[in-house]
Amino acid sequence: MKTLYRIGQIVPSSNTTMETEIPAMLRAREALHPERFTFHSSRMRMHKVTPEELANMNREGLRCAAELADARVDVMSTACLVAIMAQGLGYHRQVEEDFRRIVSENGADARVMTSAGALIHGLKKLKAKKISLMAPYMKPLTAKVVAYIESEGIEVVDSICFEIPDNLEVGRRDPMQLLDDMKKLNTANVDVVVLSACVQMQSIPALQTAQDRLGIPVTSTSACTTRNMLDLLGLEAATPGYGQVLVV
CATH class of the missing domain: 3.40.50.12500 (Rossmann fold)
Structure with missing residues (x-):
């Protein structure tokens, strides 16, 4: 190999x-x-x-x-x-x-x-049937993301969108802020939390801490x-x- x-x-x-x-x-x-x-x-x-x-x-x-x-x-x-x-x-x-x-x-x-396909692939690897997610998009685009995921057989129980239209601003967002944002997300009875459904919104510094706090799998698109x-x-x-x- x-x-x-x-x-x-x-x-x-x-x-x-x-x-x-x-x-x-x-x-x-x-x-x-x-x-x-x-x-x-x-x-x-x-x-x-x-x-x-x-x-x-x-x-x-x-x-x-x-x-x-x-x-x-x-x-x-x-x-x-x-x-x-x-x-x-x-x-x-x-x-x-x-x-x-x-x-x-x-x-x-x-x-x-x-x-986009990778997020679906990862959620299926995790055997997710129900998820909650966070995204930086405006509400109409977030609704399309939710509908897309649900069309692949995965229920989105809750979603939070931060409504940041400027892509550079999305990339500047402190990833550790997601840990506080997560407190507002309904994670009851979900299999997986998607900390960032956007590849521009940084997430990896917070992933493991979020997972340890929730006690269920936490992931991101990246x-x-x-x-x-x-x-x-x-x-x-x-x-x-x-x-x-x-x-x-």
């Missing part, structure tokens, strides 16, 4: 989190396992988290996929959950199909995924993205400290 893997991400131009949180988790894994990772990204223009900007950004995704295919990455993922979920139920499957086509046309063989990448690469997750999805 190879020991060096190239990780590719298709990142909104204003995203400052996915190129820090994904490497942080995989660097932590390097302390426990022999595999090593390098990180590569291609960017799509987006400033405000609005339906119009998200749709415009999505149109740049195929160009980004081709650029990452040129780098012969081993796995590539989108790094914007709401951009996918706002386009219609199950849309992550269409995006993945389009990426596979682009990868093949460019003579590469990268595994492909989306952060942690689920990391798990999905490892699964596609056929690698063991086993990286404690980032919630249950990187342990099971």
Whole structure:
């Protein structure tokens, strides 16, 4: 088995989190396992988290996929959950199909995924039937995220949205503030709490503390993205400290 893997991400131009949180988790894994990772990204223009900007950004995704295919990455993922979920139920499957086509046309063989699909993947790894979540989006976009998750067979018992339209501002939010925010979330009788349903809203410093306090699995889209990448690469997750999805 190879020991060096190239990780590719298709990142909104204003995203400052996915190129820090994904490497942080995989660097932590390097302390426990022999595999090593390098990180590569291609960017799509987006400033405000609005339906119009998200749709415009999505149109740049195929160009980004081709650029990452040129780098012969081993796995590539989108790094914007709401951009996918706002386009219609199950849309992550269409995006993945389009990426596979682009990868093949460019003579590469990268595994492909989306952060939207990764959240669903991670929740199913955790056997979640009922969840509660927090997100930075405006209410209409949060409602689309909730409907998307529920269309995949997972009930959303409660959700809190912080209504921050500026994507840079989302990335500047203190992740430890999520521990106080969580106190307002209905977590009774849920299987999993999604501390951050947005890949731009930082979460990983708070994940393990939140899980220890609640006594149930706590995860985020970035942690689920990391798990999905490892699964596609056929690698063991086993990286404690980032919630249950990187342990099971």
